[in-house]
Amino acid sequence: MTVDPADLIACPQCDALYRATHLPDGKRATCVRCGTVLISPRERSFLHVIAFSFTGMILMIGAIFFPFLEISTRGLSHESSIFGVAMAFSDGWIAPLAFFVLSMIVALPIFRFAALIYTLWPLANGKPAWKHAATMFRLAEESQPWAMAEIFIIGTAVALVKLGGLAKVSLGPAFWAFCVLIIVIALKNSFVSKWTIWDAIERK
Amino acid sequence: MNVLTATDAGLIGCTRCGRVWTPDHAHCERCGATLHKVDKSGLQRVWAWWIAGLIFYIPANLYPMLVTATLGHEQKNTIVGGAMELWRHHNYGVALIIFGASVMIPIGKFIAIAYLALAVGNERRKGGPPHLHLYEVVEFIGRWSMIDVFVVAILSALVQLGFVASIHPGPAAASFALSVAFTMLSAQSFDPRLIWRGPDRVSS
Numbered sequence: 001m002t003v004d005p006a007d008l009i010a011c012p013q014c015d016a017l018y019r020a021t022h023l024p025d026g027k028r029a030t031c032v033r034c035g036t037v038l039i040s041p042r043e044r045s046f047l048h049v050i051a052f053s054f055t056g057m058i059l060m061i062g063a064i065f066f067p068f069l070e071i072s073t074r075g076l077s078h079e080s081s082i083f084g085v086a087m088a089f090s091d092g093w094i095a096p097l098a099f100f101v102l103s104m105i106v107a108l109p110i111f112r113f114a115a116l117i118y119t120l121w122p123l124a125n126g127k128p129a130w131k132h133a134a135t136m137f138r139l140a141e142e143s144q145p146w147a148m149a150e151i152f153i154i155g156t157a158v159a160l161v162k163l164g165g166l167a168k169v170s171l172g173p174a175f176w177a178f179c180v181l182i183i184v185i186a187l188k189n190s191f192v193s194k195w196t197i198w199d200a201i202e203r204k
Numbered sequence: 205m206n207v208l209t210a211t212d213a214g215l216i217g218c219t220r221c222g223r224v225w226t227p228d229h230a231h232c233e234r235c236g237a238t239l240h241k242v243d244k245s246g247l248q249r250v251w252a253w254w255i256a257g258l259i260f261y262i263p264a265n266l267y268p269m270l271v272t273a274t275l276g277h278e279q280k281n282t283i284v285g286g287a288m289e290l291w292r293h294h295n296y297g298v299a300l301i302i303f304g305a306s307v308m309i310p311i312g313k314f315i316a317i318a319y320l321a322l323a324v325g326n327e328r329r330k331g332g333p334p335h336l337h338l339y340e341v342v343e344f345i346g347r348w349s350m351i352d353v354f355v356v357a358i359l360s361a362l363v364q365l366g367f368v369a370s371i372h373p374g375p376a377a378a379s380f381a382l383s384v385a386f387t388m389l390s391a392q393s394f395d396p397r398l399i400w401r402g403p404d405r406v407s408s
């Protein structure tokens with residue numbers, strides 16, 4: 001019996017081989033050996049991911065330009081934006097760290113939103129995938145561990161506690177935008193079925 | 205449990221998108237990722253990043269993370285010192301978050317990755333769910349160590365009140381960020397498919 005490798009799926013975590021099939025929406029296929037979710041389509045998932053990505057992008061752009069936090073004590077006050085937070089490391093030899101922090105909290109999340117929109121926009125409209133869609137989606141997947149918006153917001157909470165007794169801190173619009181952003185990212189991720197997207201890209 | 209793997213079938217599975225290819229392919233033609241056979245050659249990269257991470261973890265603990273100047277008085281805090289400071293001010297929860305994210309998680313990660321890499325091909329085990337579970341925990345939780353770097357960035361950006369109080373990042377912030385990044389790369393270099401290859405089936 002010969003099988004076309006294109007009809008198969010190998011579990012990325014344990015290498016178990018399966019015949020890939022299109023599932024009805026809401027059903028999920030998991031690896032029998034290690035339990036990794038392989039295929040998990042959801043109804044109109046492409047549209048949902050595009051909508052959440054646009055929402056996330058708008059929130060992120062707002063978060064960059066609005067004030068993030070303001071501190072005041074003894075008649076003195078100082079305000080910082082998200083950009084200012086990354087620039088805290090811009091002095092001296094640790095300057096490259098400013099670049100990494102800016103990438104992790106702003107640039108990579110924005111890139112991932114843009115890459116998902118680029119990949120899914122034509123697919124959601126029933127058109128063949130755009131050029132380089134595979135590369136864009138792969139880069140979006142690979143950069144996922146490095147996009148740390150949710151870790152940043154927990155870091156903010158810790159910083160607020162540290163400042164607690166010392167000064168009055170007021171939360172700016174960018175702080176709230178970031179909080180909503182975390183929820184939007186989580187919702188967006190729940191609609192992404194990697195195999196379904198790869199399959200749609202391939203069948204262009 | 206006996207499961208047919210892509211390797212057993214004489215095929216290579218793409219770890220990025222799950223597509224299966226005949227062994228004459230070097231790259232996945234669907235997503236563009238490099239195809240890897242399931243063998244121990246990738247462990248070299250795991251160990252290289254692991255050692256780099258460990259080297260940078262040492263200065264991260266010896267040098268100050270935060271330099272606080274209040275009314276002409278300068279105070280330097282290391283990672284552990286910062287957590288102890290919070291504990292003394294009765295912020296037990298936050299002290300535990302910082303201690304967990306900056307001390308327990310990194311050290312636990314070094315041990316877990318070393319254990320997983322050493323256990324590959326070990327006669328006494330046949331791989332299995334507990335090892336994959338450990339790997340998934342390491343991959344998931346590793347990024348959260350970045351919290352302390354973000355806390356330092358936020359405090360340094362915000363607390364700039366001239367003579368009254370100002371906070372600057374110390375050299376440990378950079379080496380700690382590098383240490384976390386290197387251990388993340390170490391974990392990503394580990395091929396979880398190795399966990400499932402029994403003792404006799406792992407080729408070097």
